Amino acid sequence: MDLRYSEEDIRFREDVRTFFRTALPDDIRRKVVCGQRLSREDVVRWTGILHAKGWATPGWPVEWGGTGWDSVKQYIFKEELLMAPAPEALVFNTSMIGPLLIAFGSDEQKSHFLPKIATLEYWFCQGFSEPESGSDLASLRTRAVQDGDEYVVNGQKIWTTMGHRADWCFLLVRTDPDAKKQRGISMLMVDMKTSGITVKPIITIDGYHDLNETFFDNVRIPAANLIGEENKGWDYAKYLLGHERSAQSRVGLSKMRLQRARQLAQDIACGTGCLADDPQFRERIALIEVELKALEILTLRVIADGPASTGGASDPKASILKLKGVALQQAATQVLMEVAGYDAMEYDGEFLKGAAEPAGGEDWALTIAPNFYFARHVSIAAGSSEVQRNIIAHSVLGL
Amino acid sequence: MDFNLTGDQRLLKEAVERLLADTYDFAQRKSLLAEPDGWSRTQWQRFADMGLLGLPFAESDGGFAGGPVETMIVMEAFGNALVVEPYLPTVLLGGGFLRLAGSDEQRQRLIPRIIDGSLLMAFAQAEPQSLYDLFRVETRARRVGGAWVIDGHKRHVLHGDSADVLVVSARIDGASNDTEGLALFLVDATAPGVTRRGYRLQDHTRAAEIRLENVRVENDAVLGQPGHAFPIITRVVDSTIAALCCEAVGVMANAHERTIEYMKLRKQFGATLGSFQALQHRAVDMFVQLELARSIAMYGVMSCEDTDPQACSRAVSATKVQIGQSARLIGQESLQLHGGIGMTEDYPAGHYFRRLTMIEMLFGDTSYHLAALAEAGGGWRTGRRLEFF
Structure with missing residues (x-):
């Protein structure tokens, strides 16, 4: 047992980080940092950059444009992407229909669709x-x-x-x-x-x-x-939902949000100092980070046990990753709400949609409430948390 | 990154689990608790015969050079069976101090006797005012000629009543909350001036209150460099906490499994408890906490190998926080889902619950370690971008 990343993995992380730092266009990065929604053009442009590097579909088999990375490298890639922060791949293409066609599609379907799915020519x-x-x-x-x-x-x-x-x-x-x-x-x-x-x-x-x-x-x-x-469609749907679940711990996203909260809290007055130094605030964040660490190790346990191509889909424990992952994502958006306070209250729909400048509010705060509201969906979509509990009760605990 | 046990580790796991399955079921445990010490010397000898007492020691000291994973395996199995013998105070604490700070003479004199099962140790650290802070020591040691004289009052010394040799922390300099000025002494538990009051803890393990009055020890009883013991204390306690968290995983795994089995058997309103969705979901939440606990315990023990002591302390605090949260939920829910039977002394569930509650307190509870972690900057190593824990 060795929970450390290998030297090779550490070098790989550096390479990925450097690539994201240099290749991610500033306008897209700014939108992601500010929590703005991306246009189709933004996502297609970024996917094109990844595709040119050969990294648009890391989990696919090499013959269909994958990278051949093992599951740990894929995890590192995803985490660095979320923390860059860079736009996530279009899940419907990269993690769902692509892998599904690779597993069950006809040869004609594969050769026609897969290249277009990879580049988002077909969204x-x-x-x-x-x-x-x-x-x-x-x-x-x-x-x-x-x-x-x-x-x-x-x-x-x-x-x-x-x-x-x-x-x-x-x-x-x-x-x-x-x-x-x-x-x-x-x-x-x-x-x-x-x-x-x-x-x-x-x-x-x-x-x-x-x-x-x-x-x-x-x-x-x-x-x-x-x-x-x-x-046989139900079998394919189950295959896909398993795929989705293991990817949905999204530890990197929650880490990034909490770091953002800490950073923003340095400019918020509290008592005689700033919110970032308030012991209660620090403990709230630390508690979520502890759970994130536990979830991170659990995620690695699950993906290390399964074949790289499925991302651990076969492991019913993947349901835990979704269940706990979404709870922590929501907890992190709640912390950001507390940091923003009154500044989160103004609604600026154009800024949320990606306008370069806000109508007059604080650009760092305007998207916090909409993203908090929208984050409620993560425990409802792709198998609600109650459905995940049913799955674990039946398939793991035998109840 | 590798989550698998080696072949030798798997064999160790099977051997310990088999030994406990044969000798340590709930009824057997009950009779062990009734022995004069409150635990079993026969059992202790079995652990010695299996080599468990020599596991973490270097081969040059007569041990088996096991690492944190070997300790994890043993502690988890002990947790699963609710083992009450003094493994933690003797092998992990006492043995830990000898490994880290013992002189050649001290190691050669004591470690072989730990390994063969003839020597028990305990760590006399906590005091009436100290709670969990390891630096808050008022016990004093002063130089008298070539020797030392120790005076103080120690409490909650795990298995201090049966120990042969105590590791006593004492202050040779500074105020009661300084991290500098601490020293560690090996003290014969029967030395003149040492008085002990042994007592049973809530979970049937043992502890003692120990008073030291004019206890005289020679200079060769000093462990490490006098005045600079705090980093050693921290290091040994940190790795003991990590091991204790592995024990907690074993306790939780058993409590959870036991609860699921009960839910499958117990019928009310004409149906098994396990068929009610409201209860299924609670059992799932226990399972989620168990898997999070297992994950962070692996991380905690492995982090004790970190050469940076602060990184180790932060990782251990994080581990203790998660274990504390998981232990609370699993222990309490296990009782609730069992209903009235769980409240009884003759049924195992309550014993697992009590042990979990005591483990949460030992060496700092959840609030204490959360505060320590928050103070140290939370999940991120300061100054190093993107180093999460």
């Missing part, structure tokens, strides 16, 4: 949840009926993150209404320009447009866009 969104199917995802009702070499899809999806920016969607549809609910589901890819698709915005409590409702009205999808086998 994917995810069509899983439905108005009546939230945590109970398998009850979904969007129907696909085969008609010749096409599927005809009717139904409604909801919470389609960035659906209005997306070129493609991978979605779960019911292909066999008579089978047990998990058995009759298939997964399709659809071009978002296909006729019959309507995307309507959902404005969330942060005042931002990220989510959408997506309606399918007699949408004709080529049968060639079926992923894997018909009626």
Whole structure:
């Protein structure tokens, strides 16, 4: 047992850090530091820079443009990315549809889609949840009926993150209404320009447009866009949710937020000194950092146990990473709220969207409340914390 | 980075677990507690025969040169069985001081006797006013001719009642809260002027209150350099805390597993407790805390290898904080989920809960270590960018 990073890993971390310092464009870095939302152009530009370096899809097999890094290196890369801080990869492309096609896609699908997924030439969104199917995802009702070499899809999806920016969607549809609910589901890819698709915005409590409702009205999808086998869609969805879970401890993100809170607190008066020196404030941060350290080691234990390609997806302990990771992410946004105080109260929607200058408020504080509000979603999306507890109770504890 | 045990470590783990499975179930433990010392000399000899008492010592001292992982394995297994024998005071504290500060003569005289099971040690450190601060020592030692004379009052000396040799911290200089001016002495527990009052702790382990009046020791009883003992005390206590946290993981693992088993058997309202979602989720929260505790305990023991003593102290404080939080939740929830049966002396759950509660206090509770960590800058090493703990 040796919990230290190897010399090679330490050099690797330095290389990655140096790259992020030099290659990340200043305007994008400033947006991330200030907590502003990124445009599609920002994310595509940054992904292009990573792609040119060969680092856009680190977890993919080498033959499909991956790096061949082991799971520890991948972890280091992700952590340095979050702490740079640089924009995260588009999870739908890099961690979901890409790995899914690599595992289950046809050769034609792989050679056509994977290069475009890697560069975001095809920006994917995810069509899983439905108005009546939230945590109970398998009850979904969007129907696909085969008609010749096409599927005809009717139904409604909801919470389609960035659906209005997306070129493609991978979605779960019911292909066999008579089978047990998990058995009759298939997964399709659809071009978002296909006729019959309507995307309507959902404005969330942060005042931002990220989510959408997506309606399918007699949408004709080529049968060639079926992923894997018909009626095996639930297996693929579970594979993906496992993938997501292990990536969602996001320890680096919480570390970065707490460091930011500490830094900002140096300019906030408190008693005879500053908030950063207040013992209670320091203890609050230290307590979250202790839990982050424990979670960091646990994350490394989980990914070290599993094959690098799955990021530990096969380990039911991955549910702990999501459960605890999101709680700590939320705790860190709460600390930032306390640091900002009154300055967090002003709403400036344009600045949140990425305007270069705020209307007049404090640029460091304006996004803190919207990001705090939006962070409530992390314990709801991708399997709510209650669903994660159900998974652990059943598959680990045998209850 | 590697989370696996070596082949030898796996063998050690299996051997210790087998020994405890054979000799240390709950009923056997109950009869050990009834022995005159409150623990079992027979059991102690079994640990000696297995080589556990020599584990952390250098081969040149007759030991097996085990590292922190070997100690972790033993302590976790001890926690799982609620072992009450004086391993921590004798091997980790007493042995730790000898390893770190003992002269050749001191090591040669004492370590072989620890290893063969014939010598018990204890660390007389805490005092009525000290609480957890290791520097707050009012016991005084003064030079008289070529010898030293010690006067003071020590409390909560773990297994101090059965120890043969005490490691006593005393002040030779400075005020009661100075870190400078401390010294360590090896004191025969039966020396003239030493009086001991042994007592049982809440969790059935043992401790003693010890008074030292005009206790005279020769110069060869001094451990390390007199006046500069604080860094040694800190180092030995830090690695003992890390080991204690591994014991806590064993206690928690057992408490959790025991609770899950009970939930699968116990029926109320016509259904097993484990079928109720409200209770399932609480059992999951216990499991989450167990895995966080296990993770940080690994980190804590490995950090004791760090050459930078401050880094080691910070890591140990972080470990103690997480262990304290986990221990509280797991111990208390285990009792709650057991219901009334957990409240009884004859049922194991309450014993695990009591041990966890005592471990949280030993060598500084959660609040104490959180304050220490916050004071030291929290999760980041000052001056070195991006060094998290």
